[in-house]
Amino acid sequence: MKTHILLTGSSRGIGAATASLLGNDVRVTLVGQGTRSGIPADFTDPAAPQQLWQQALDALDGRIDVVINNAGIFEANPLDAEHDDWVEGWERTMRVNLTASAELCRLAVRHWQERKSGGRIVNVASRAAYRGDSPAHWHYAASKAGMVGMTKSIARGYAGEGILAFAICPGFTMTGMAEDYLASRGGDKLLADIPLGRVASPEEIAAIAKFCALDAPPSMTGAVLDANGASYVR
Numbered sequence: 001m002k003t004h005i006l007l008t009g010s011s012r013g014i015g016a017a018t019a020s021l022l023g024n025d026v027r028v029t030l031v032g033q034g035t036r037s038g039i040p041a042d043f044t045d046p047a048a049p050q051q052l053w054q055q056a057l058d059a060l061d062g063r064i065d066v067v068i069n070n071a072g073i074f075e076a077n078p079l080d081a082e083h084d085d086w087v088e089g090w091e092r093t094m095r096v097n098l099t100a101s102a103e104l105c106r107l108a109v110r111h112w113q114e115r116k117s118g119g120r121i122v123n124v125a126s127r128a129a130y131r132g133d134s135p136a137h138w139h140y141a142a143s144k145a146g147m148v149g150m151t152k153s154i155a156r157g158y159a160g161e162g163i164l165a166f167a168i169c170p171g172f173t174m175t176g177m178a179e180d181y182l183a184s185r186g187g188d189k190l191l192a193d194i195p196l197g198r199v200a201s202p203e204e205i206a207a208i209a210k211f212c213a214l215d216a217p218p219s220m221t222g223a224v225l226d227a228n229g230a231s232y233v234r
Protein backbone atom coordinates (compact mmCIF):
# COMPACT_ATOMS: atom_id res chain seq x y z
CA MET A 1 0.00 0.00 0.00
CA LYS A 2 1.51 3.34 -1.01
CA THR A 3 1.94 6.06 1.58
CA HIS A 4 -0.24 9.07 0.80
CA ILE A 5 1.52 12.38 1.40
CA LEU A 6 0.26 15.94 1.31
CA LEU A 7 3.25 18.20 0.61
CA THR A 8 2.83 21.97 0.57
CA GLY A 9 5.11 24.41 -1.23
CA SER A 10 6.10 21.79 -3.78
CA SER A 11 6.49 24.12 -6.75
CA ARG A 12 10.13 25.03 -6.10
CA GLY A 13 12.99 25.03 -3.61
CA ILE A 14 12.96 22.51 -0.76
CA GLY A 15 9.43 21.35 -1.61
CA ALA A 16 10.29 20.52 -5.22
CA ALA A 17 13.43 18.66 -4.09
CA THR A 18 11.33 16.73 -1.56
CA ALA A 19 8.73 15.83 -4.18
CA SER A 20 11.36 14.39 -6.52
CA LEU A 21 13.17 12.53 -3.74
CA LEU A 22 9.98 10.89 -2.49
CA GLY A 23 9.73 9.20 -5.88
CA ASN A 24 7.29 6.50 -6.84
CA ASP A 25 6.98 4.57 -3.59
CA VAL A 26 4.50 7.10 -2.33
CA ARG A 27 1.54 8.98 -3.73
CA VAL A 28 2.17 12.63 -3.19
CA THR A 29 -0.32 15.42 -3.58
CA LEU A 30 1.54 18.57 -4.41
CA VAL A 31 0.43 21.98 -3.37
CA GLY A 32 1.63 25.26 -4.75
CA GLN A 33 -0.07 28.50 -5.53
CA GLY A 34 -0.84 27.17 -8.95
CA THR A 35 2.60 27.53 -10.47
CA ARG A 36 2.95 23.78 -10.98
CA SER A 37 0.60 20.87 -11.40
CA GLY A 38 -1.12 19.86 -8.20
CA ILE A 39 -3.71 21.54 -6.07
CA PRO A 40 -3.41 25.31 -6.04
CA ALA A 41 -3.74 26.88 -2.60
CA ASP A 42 -2.95 30.42 -1.53
CA PHE A 43 -2.50 30.39 2.23
CA THR A 44 -3.01 34.13 2.51
CA ASP A 45 -6.67 33.19 2.01
CA PRO A 46 -8.05 31.99 5.37
CA ALA A 47 -10.35 29.52 3.61
CA ALA A 48 -7.51 27.85 1.70
CA PRO A 49 -6.13 25.25 4.14
CA GLN A 50 -9.49 23.62 4.80
CA GLN A 51 -10.42 23.61 1.10
CA LEU A 52 -7.01 22.16 0.29
CA TRP A 53 -7.41 19.41 2.87
CA GLN A 54 -10.71 18.33 1.33
CA GLN A 55 -9.34 18.46 -2.21
CA ALA A 56 -6.26 16.49 -1.17
CA LEU A 57 -8.43 13.85 0.51
CA ASP A 58 -10.49 13.55 -2.67
CA ALA A 59 -7.32 13.21 -4.75
CA LEU A 60 -5.91 10.54 -2.43
CA ASP A 61 -8.95 8.26 -2.12
CA GLY A 62 -9.93 9.63 1.28
CA ARG A 63 -6.68 8.74 3.05
CA ILE A 64 -3.73 10.96 3.92
CA ASP A 65 -0.87 9.35 5.91
CA VAL A 66 1.68 12.14 6.06
CA VAL A 67 1.49 15.93 5.99
CA ILE A 68 4.63 17.89 5.15
CA ASN A 69 4.11 21.57 5.94
CA ASN A 70 6.83 23.15 3.84
CA ALA A 71 5.23 26.21 2.20
CA GLY A 72 6.53 29.42 3.69
CA ILE A 73 7.38 33.04 3.01
CA PHE A 74 10.31 35.19 4.10
CA GLU A 75 9.23 38.78 3.53
CA ALA A 76 10.98 41.79 5.02
CA ASN A 77 8.85 43.81 7.43
CA PRO A 78 10.90 46.89 8.37
CA LEU A 79 10.31 48.32 11.82
CA ASP A 80 9.93 51.85 10.42
CA ALA A 81 7.06 50.90 8.11
CA GLU A 82 3.69 52.54 8.75
CA HIS A 83 2.19 50.85 11.80
CA ASP A 84 -0.75 49.32 9.98
CA ASP A 85 1.52 48.03 7.22
CA TRP A 86 3.82 46.45 9.79
CA VAL A 87 0.90 44.70 11.50
CA GLU A 88 -0.40 43.53 8.12
CA GLY A 89 3.03 42.13 7.26
CA TRP A 90 3.20 40.36 10.62
CA GLU A 91 -0.22 38.79 10.15
CA ARG A 92 0.44 37.72 6.58
CA THR A 93 3.59 35.80 7.57
CA MET A 94 1.86 34.26 10.58
CA ARG A 95 -1.03 33.12 8.44
CA VAL A 96 1.04 31.54 5.67
CA ASN A 97 3.83 30.07 7.82
CA LEU A 98 2.02 29.15 11.03
CA THR A 99 -1.78 29.30 10.87
CA ALA A 100 -2.10 27.39 7.60
CA SER A 101 0.28 24.73 8.94
CA ALA A 102 -1.65 24.56 12.21
CA GLU A 103 -4.94 24.07 10.37
CA LEU A 104 -3.50 21.23 8.29
CA CYS A 105 -1.99 19.65 11.43
CA ARG A 106 -5.34 19.82 13.20
CA LEU A 107 -7.26 18.34 10.28
CA ALA A 108 -4.64 15.60 9.95
CA VAL A 109 -4.71 14.69 13.65
CA ARG A 110 -8.50 14.46 13.60
CA HIS A 111 -8.41 12.41 10.40
CA TRP A 112 -6.00 9.93 12.01
CA GLN A 113 -7.99 9.81 15.23
CA GLU A 114 -11.16 8.99 13.32
CA ARG A 115 -9.39 6.30 11.29
CA LYS A 116 -7.41 5.04 14.33
CA SER A 117 -4.54 4.83 11.88
CA GLY A 118 -1.68 6.94 13.18
CA GLY A 119 0.13 9.34 10.88
CA ARG A 120 3.11 11.62 10.54
CA ILE A 121 3.55 15.37 10.48
CA VAL A 122 6.73 17.00 9.21
CA ASN A 123 6.95 20.73 9.80
CA VAL A 124 9.66 22.68 8.00
CA ALA A 125 10.57 25.40 10.48
CA SER A 126 13.91 27.26 10.52
CA ARG A 127 17.09 27.93 12.43
CA ALA A 128 15.44 31.30 13.11
CA ALA A 129 13.09 29.54 15.56
CA TYR A 130 16.01 29.20 17.97
CA ARG A 131 18.49 31.83 16.88
CA GLY A 132 16.09 34.64 15.94
CA ASP A 133 16.36 36.58 12.68
CA SER A 134 17.09 40.06 11.35
CA PRO A 135 15.29 43.20 12.61
CA ALA A 136 12.99 43.02 9.57
CA HIS A 137 12.07 39.40 10.27
CA TRP A 138 10.67 39.20 13.82
CA HIS A 139 7.54 37.69 12.36
CA TYR A 140 9.43 35.02 10.44
CA ALA A 141 11.36 33.87 13.52
CA ALA A 142 8.19 33.95 15.63
CA SER A 143 6.24 31.94 13.05
CA LYS A 144 8.94 29.27 12.96
CA ALA A 145 9.29 29.15 16.75
CA GLY A 146 5.51 28.70 16.79
CA MET A 147 5.87 25.75 14.46
CA VAL A 148 8.42 24.13 16.73
CA GLY A 149 6.19 24.56 19.81
CA MET A 150 3.22 23.20 17.90
CA THR A 151 5.19 20.19 16.66
CA LYS A 152 6.31 19.29 20.17
CA SER A 153 2.76 19.67 21.49
CA ILE A 154 1.41 17.34 18.80
CA ALA A 155 4.18 14.82 19.47
CA ARG A 156 3.45 14.79 23.19
CA GLY A 157 -0.31 14.83 22.79
CA TYR A 158 -0.86 11.99 20.36
CA ALA A 159 2.16 9.68 20.40
CA GLY A 160 0.02 7.08 22.15
CA GLU A 161 -2.28 7.09 19.12
CA GLY A 162 0.59 6.54 16.70
CA ILE A 163 0.59 10.14 15.56
CA LEU A 164 4.19 11.33 15.18
CA ALA A 165 5.48 14.85 14.62
CA PHE A 166 8.88 16.15 13.58
CA ALA A 167 10.27 19.61 12.90
CA ILE A 168 13.19 20.46 10.64
CA CYS A 169 15.19 23.62 11.18
CA PRO A 170 17.25 24.45 8.10
CA GLY A 171 19.77 27.24 8.09
CA PHE A 172 20.38 29.03 4.80
CA THR A 173 19.42 26.74 1.96
CA MET A 174 20.12 27.59 -1.65
CA THR A 175 16.62 28.32 -2.94
CA GLY A 176 14.83 31.39 -4.22
CA MET A 177 14.05 32.31 -0.60
CA ALA A 178 17.70 32.57 0.41
CA GLU A 179 19.32 33.87 -2.77
CA ASP A 180 18.21 37.52 -2.50
CA TYR A 181 18.90 37.57 1.20
CA LEU A 182 22.40 36.16 0.76
CA ALA A 183 23.15 38.68 -1.95
CA SER A 184 21.88 41.55 0.19
CA ARG A 185 24.10 40.46 3.10
CA GLY A 186 27.26 40.24 1.02
CA GLY A 187 27.22 36.50 0.29
CA ASP A 188 30.76 35.49 1.23
CA LYS A 189 30.78 37.35 4.56
CA LEU A 190 27.69 35.47 5.59
CA LEU A 191 29.27 32.18 4.59
CA ALA A 192 32.10 32.89 7.02
CA ASP A 193 29.58 32.30 9.83
CA ILE A 194 28.91 28.78 8.59
CA PRO A 195 31.67 26.37 9.68
CA LEU A 196 30.73 24.00 6.88
CA GLY A 197 31.66 26.79 4.46
CA ARG A 198 28.50 26.64 2.41
CA VAL A 199 24.75 26.87 2.65
CA ALA A 200 22.62 23.74 2.55
CA SER A 201 21.26 22.35 -0.70
CA PRO A 202 17.51 21.77 -1.11
CA GLU A 203 18.32 18.08 -1.61
CA GLU A 204 19.90 17.86 1.86
CA ILE A 205 16.78 19.25 3.52
CA ALA A 206 14.62 17.02 1.31
CA ALA A 207 16.53 13.97 2.54
CA ILE A 208 15.66 14.88 6.14
CA ALA A 209 12.02 15.50 5.22
CA LYS A 210 11.81 12.12 3.49
CA PHE A 211 13.39 10.40 6.49
CA CYS A 212 10.91 12.00 8.89
CA ALA A 213 7.97 11.29 6.57
CA LEU A 214 8.72 7.61 6.01
CA ASP A 215 11.50 6.12 8.11
CA ALA A 216 12.22 7.96 11.36
CA PRO A 217 11.66 5.57 14.26
CA PRO A 218 8.60 6.39 16.38
CA SER A 219 10.75 7.05 19.44
CA MET A 220 12.09 10.10 17.61
CA THR A 221 8.71 11.83 17.70
CA GLY A 222 8.96 15.41 18.89
CA ALA A 223 12.51 15.74 17.55
CA VAL A 224 13.68 18.96 15.97
CA LEU A 225 16.37 18.31 13.38
CA ASP A 226 18.91 21.06 12.71
CA ALA A 227 20.57 21.39 9.30
CA ASN A 228 22.67 24.54 9.34
CA GLY A 229 26.31 23.58 8.77
CA ALA A 230 26.95 24.12 12.51
CA SER A 231 26.19 27.85 12.15
CA TYR A 232 23.92 27.52 15.16
CA VAL A 233 24.66 24.69 17.52
CA ARG A 234 22.37 24.26 20.50
Ligand SMILES: NC(=O)c1ccc[n+]([C@@H]2O[C@H](COP(=O)([O-])OP(=O)(O)OC[C@H]3O[C@@H](n4cnc5c(N)ncnc54)[C@H](OP(=O)(O)O)[C@@H]3O)[C@@H](O)[C@H]2O)c1
Nearest residue numbers: 009011013014032033042043071072126172173175177178
Ligand atom coordinates in the same frame (compact mmCIF):
# COMPACT_ATOMS: atom_id res chain seq x y z
N1 LIG B 1 15.74 28.63 1.95
C1 LIG B 1 16.14 28.83 3.18
O1 LIG B 1 17.22 29.38 3.43
C2 LIG B 1 15.30 28.35 4.33
C3 LIG B 1 15.87 28.36 5.60
C4 LIG B 1 15.12 27.91 6.68
C5 LIG B 1 13.82 27.50 6.50
N2 LIG B 1 13.27 27.51 5.26
C6 LIG B 1 11.88 27.07 5.13
O2 LIG B 1 11.78 26.04 4.17
C7 LIG B 1 10.50 26.10 3.54
C8 LIG B 1 10.70 26.08 2.02
O3 LIG B 1 11.52 27.19 1.70
P1 LIG B 1 12.20 27.38 0.25
O4 LIG B 1 13.50 28.06 0.50
O5 LIG B 1 12.13 26.14 -0.53
O6 LIG B 1 11.18 28.49 -0.33
P2 LIG B 1 10.85 28.95 -1.80
O7 LIG B 1 11.85 28.43 -2.78
O8 LIG B 1 10.65 30.42 -1.70
O9 LIG B 1 9.44 28.21 -2.07
C9 LIG B 1 8.36 28.50 -1.23
C10 LIG B 1 7.22 27.56 -1.51
O10 LIG B 1 6.11 27.96 -0.68
C11 LIG B 1 4.99 28.23 -1.53
N3 LIG B 1 4.23 29.39 -1.06
C12 LIG B 1 4.68 30.65 -0.91
N4 LIG B 1 3.67 31.45 -0.52
C13 LIG B 1 2.56 30.66 -0.45
C14 LIG B 1 1.21 30.91 -0.15
N5 LIG B 1 0.75 32.15 0.14
N6 LIG B 1 0.33 29.88 -0.18
C15 LIG B 1 0.75 28.62 -0.52
N7 LIG B 1 2.03 28.33 -0.82
C16 LIG B 1 2.92 29.34 -0.80
C17 LIG B 1 5.58 28.54 -2.89
O11 LIG B 1 4.61 28.29 -3.89
P3 LIG B 1 4.59 29.16 -5.27
O12 LIG B 1 5.79 28.70 -6.07
O13 LIG B 1 3.31 28.75 -5.90
O14 LIG B 1 4.69 30.60 -4.86
C18 LIG B 1 6.77 27.60 -2.95
O15 LIG B 1 6.35 26.32 -3.37
C19 LIG B 1 9.83 27.38 4.05
O16 LIG B 1 8.90 27.08 5.05
C20 LIG B 1 10.99 28.18 4.62
O17 LIG B 1 10.59 29.06 5.64
C21 LIG B 1 13.98 27.93 4.16
